[in-house]
Amino acid sequence: MSLSKIRGQARALRLLKPLLVSRRLPPALLFFGLEGVGKATTALEFAKALNCLKPSADGDGCDACASCTQADKGIDPDLKRVNAAYQAGLREEEAERQRTIRVDTARHVIKEMEMTSLTGRWKIAVLEDAERLEIEAANALLKSLEEPPPRTLWILVSSRRDRLLPTILSRCHRVPFSALSDEDVVGVLQTAGVPAAEAPRLAALAEGSPGRALALRSLDVPEPEAWAGDPLAPFRLADSLPRELHLARPLVEAHLRRIARRLRERDGPDSRKTRDGLREISRLSGFLRSNADPRLVLELAALELQDSPRQAQDKA
Numbered sequence: 001m002s003l004s005k006i007r008g009q010a011r012a013l014r015l016l017k018p019l020l021v022s023r024r025l026p027p028a029l030l031f032f033g034l035e036g037v038g039k040a041t042t043a044l045e046f047a048k049a050l051n052c053l054k055p056s057a058d059g060d061g062c063d064a065c066a067s068c069t070q071a072d073k074g075i076d077p078d079l080k081r082v083n084a085a086y087q088a089g090l091r092e093e094e095a096e097r098q099r100t101i102r103v104d105t106a107r108h109v110i111k112e113m114e115m116t117s118l119t120g121r122w123k124i125a126v127l128e129d130a131e132r133l134e135i136e137a138a139n140a141l142l143k144s145l146e147e148p149p150p151r152t153l154w155i156l157v158s159s160r161r162d163r164l165l166p167t168i169l170s171r172c173h174r175v176p177f178s179a180l181s182d183e184d185v186v187g188v189l190q191t192a193g194v195p196a197a198e199a200p201r202l203a204a205l206a207e208g209s210p211g212r213a214l215a216l217r218s219l220d221v222p223e224p225e226a227w228a229g230d231p232l233a234p235f236r237l238a239d240s241l242p243r244e245l246h247l248a249r250p251l252v253e254a255h256l257r258r259i260a261r262r263l264r265e266r267d268g269p270d271s272r273k274t275r276d277g278l279r280e281i282s283r284l285s286g287f288l289r290s291n292a293d294p295r296l297v298l299e300l301a302a303l304e305l306q307d308s309p310r311q312a313q314d315k316a
């Protein structure tokens, strides 16, 4: 991988490549935009290019020299990737338990960044999910972001720029990242090993985020045929949704589409019952778009496929 192989981020690369060529860098960059679109990957490739021994004319890394290889293996002593796993290592805890970036972690990285590289290379810290910085940690960073030692670079990465402190934001040179086209999402998925037959379906759910597509791939959307007769299914389905809204929402959308299809098959495409059911699904879909709780939306939609009390009486 190298910067030139990043898909769908032409605007970000147009801002970044001149910085590499000139080697005149602001002390801190902020890569922001939708989650799962390649911000952290780009940050690592940018860091790699900065220390590459044989960079190309447009500043990109060669992907083959000793420095690039070391970075790819994650063993470059001058490149720190600060994330939940990093903090978990420092604290000797599990990564899942690292919900915020703590002040101790910030201080630890600042100290590392202040030690000059033995080989005169750039020292780079990529701080992922920067919106998780605790206030004290953010405050500890301010001075370092403003006046870092020479040849050091901070790259903050965030999909929630609105949650960053204004004092942090004002010290960073901002680089926006965009949602990808479905075609680019398919390309990234295939590179990641997703079969060609499966990639377009996932891309259609992912709203321009390959990361989201890969996360959704590991989650299941069962066909209504498998659960429609089970009275507890709506609640079980809702319970099985991931806690993260950005993952739950596309899953519920996929459920709504399948439920609508099932209603048409069951009651005929033109029946009054189908029309009523589809109207309800469309109403719920609107609620979902205006940020209603995905669990509740899925429960109500799934109930549309259960027999109503009236129908149950008729049958009895």
Ligand SMILES: [Zn+2]
Residues within 6 Å of the ligand: 051, 052, 053, 054, 055, 061, 062, 063, 064, 065, 066, 067, 068, 069
């Ligand atoms: Zn190289």
